[in-house]
Amino acid sequence: MPRNFDFAAVEPRLYGWWQAQGWFKPECAADGAEPYVISMPPPNVTGSLHIGHALFTALEDLMIRYERMRGKAALWLPGTDHAGIATQLQVEKMLRDEGTSREDVGYEEFLHRTWQWKEEQGGTITRQLRRLGASCDWDRERFTLDDGLSNAVIEAFITLWEQGLVYRGPRLVNWSPGLQTAVSDLEVESNEEEVTLYYFRYPVEGGAYLPVATTRPETILGDTAVAVHPDDERYRHLIGSRATVPILGREIPIIGDDYVDMEFGAGALKVTPGHDFSDYELGRKHGLELLNILNKDASMNDNAGLYAGLDRYDCRERLWSDMEAAGLTIRTEPYVTRIPRSQRGGEVVEPMMSAQWYVRIQPLADKAIAAVRAGRVKIVPERFEKVYFHWLENIQDWCISRQLWWGHRIPAWYREKDGDPQGEIYVGREAPAGDGWVMEQDVLDTWFSSGLWPFSTLGWPEETADLARYYPTQMMETGHDILFFWVARMIMMGLWFTDRPPFHTVYLHGLVRAEGGAKFSKTLGNAIDPLTVVDELGADPLRFTLITSGTPGNDCHLDETRLDHSFRFINKIWQMTSFINMNLDGALELGAPPSDELDLPSRWILSRMNRLIENVQYLFDIFQYGEAGNQILAFMWDEFAPFYLEISKGALYEGNEAQKTATRRVLVQLQDCCLRLLHPFMPFMTEEAWRYIPHDGEALIIADWPQADADAIDDDVEGRMAAYLELVREIRNTRAEFKVDPGRRIRAIARAGSAATEDLANNDQILKRLCNVEALELLPLEAEEPANSANVVVGDISVYLPLEGMIDIAAERRRLTDELAKLDAQLERTEKMLGNKNFVERARADVVQRERNRLVDLKAARAQIEERIANLGRLP
């Protein structure tokens, strides 16, 4: 067995082997196995792997490998998303770099170039997922723009149209001037920014003025009213009069509405229904004219009069200085408000009137709410259900059309009628018969196709065998940041089109952030590149770190030192395997011998192991994978390796054949179990290490998941062993305190009498191997206590360590007095608890019993130490 785990050589070899054997496919399970399916959240086809992808890969592969080991027909279906806006932006940038543009090359050529780009870049991210060990069924890989999925998108759109749930019409939309497309509410991010608040005078008929404040003066040109609060003593007499739009001289009404906030600005409100969502509502309520003053690139249009053609911000400046000259300005002041920006381009989005396609979403939302309420879909952690309900209960119709070129083209045709080029609309797979039909240019929101993902990838709307067997899926694992974008829409669309929720459980992970909560970003240079980590440390440490660093739903702040720790853990396991491997001798019967043939340490460690299996099972059941990983680590690093494995050297090096064989069987059993439990966390090292210990089966990836043996769990054995290990710690502590050379083997003497002491003497390897003492010597009860000794007490066990020439009586007395003080403090606490009638009567029985046992132990230890101090007093 190699001295170290050579991850760079092993990882590709094992991955290729697993895949070639067909173990990533659900068909490798036994006939009739229950399916377990995860649809992979499809990454952007042209993207490359970042730490967020690594997190979902680690989690989903863990789930899939776990269920595969449990005998399920496990299917992790991979794929990629065409990611309309993101990809189009990338290709446009490429064209810009070539000195050309989307418009210059034209529609056909642009699509051609984008497909070309997809072919070149498309394999990158899926290759990178493989490096992490993702056990996906690559034969079933899908792409949102492939034929099958495009067919599903068209089917879904036409169905919704026929059901009257898709409509087209002019609405105020979030318009992205740079991208020249509408975007949905969700794609707009509003954050507080420092801007300027402009105070100015609205001339009113009769020579008066109304003071108004705005952060967007250019929209004055689109005002169609001024509003004041009907209770406002200052201005209410003006309701019904007319005001004049500055510079343009257009007359508009002054209206009264209690929507106006009298405290804001100067108390009066300019109303721009064409470029503000609140004003739009106000305008509808009051029957105001709706004026559009912007072109699609956010330059001013003819409605802006002499400002036509100016960019929106140039116009703002020019208009303000013209108003200043006209004496209409009051003042400006710094102001903090939320500015809506496009999630993709980062530019300021303008509300603008535009004809778009919408989904009437309420009927779909109602079903989605009901499904979660009824528990047909479970969201982990549960608190996100509230967020989900709140969003769906206040949902707005979904704007699904985008003025992009890259995406699913909406299957609609227009024909001129009564002078309106779009007077007639036809929706269908093919252009209708007759002349003059022109196909819709708009494409669908990327999330429209993503919403169909769990069933479109399995063949829907065709009734395929895969759809029948693997739908609905079991688990949807994704980030909580796309709960609305994606998860809610999948649930809506799944219920609507298949009448079943697309998955049973939603597991939401958090964002991976840098230390201190900073966002990872390339520009900040604080990004951890998963591929660099894989190159340097291997995939396993990255996976283990990501899984054990977080809890469901919470962002995790990734501490890079944990990567090193995971790497060292993996080395540790390799070394443990290596130790077992080199102490084998020929064929070995698998499984531990029956407990009555085992020594105390073996029964102890098997009890601990089975308790671990129980705990891990419980934690997996409640999706606490991180804690499960940590518990396995703690078991191996804090119990198995430093105690059992060390103690086992006694039997292996000095024992008889029966002892050797029994110990080997226990060691192999332990390591086999740990490797199985860890396989979903760190598939490569565990698989490779497993080959070096006796095992049953072809590969760990398809080995059985461990089951706890409740009969092996023995509280009595664990209690006895815990006391001895406590004694070990005390002896080590004492040695350190008296500066005994770690290499020096010392004597240890106990007086016979307690059963525990004799039990310990029968297991002399414990003290011998763990604190470098000779075998425990037993003195008769009536014997004198050994001279010049330090004394160590745990419960009713008292051990003397003769340390000739090293013991300072005064120091020993001080040490024992300190010890006594500690014991007294604990005694006081325990006695107080047990003296409390309420505690004894009301606390759980096992808790009370534990305190009673503690009291007995503490009293015994105290008596021993007191005696010892008294004896010290008699020494010269």
Added chain:
RNA sequence: GGGCGUUUAGCUCAAUUGGCAGAGCAUCCGGUUUACACCCGGAAGGUUAUAAGUUCGAGUCUUAUAGCGCCCA
């Protein structure tokens, strides 16, 4: 403005129904002990943000306050 989360060791995070607050990293001391120096042994480090309450018992439950973060207006 409404909602959700969060605040635990210097840093990053744990803590199964409420039952003696734990890891890793960093720090200090000591070690080439035949699986591992990618290691081993020992030490130090905490009024669990603050204030009340419920309870025999609170990091955990309730209420209020403050800081930080996210979501929705």
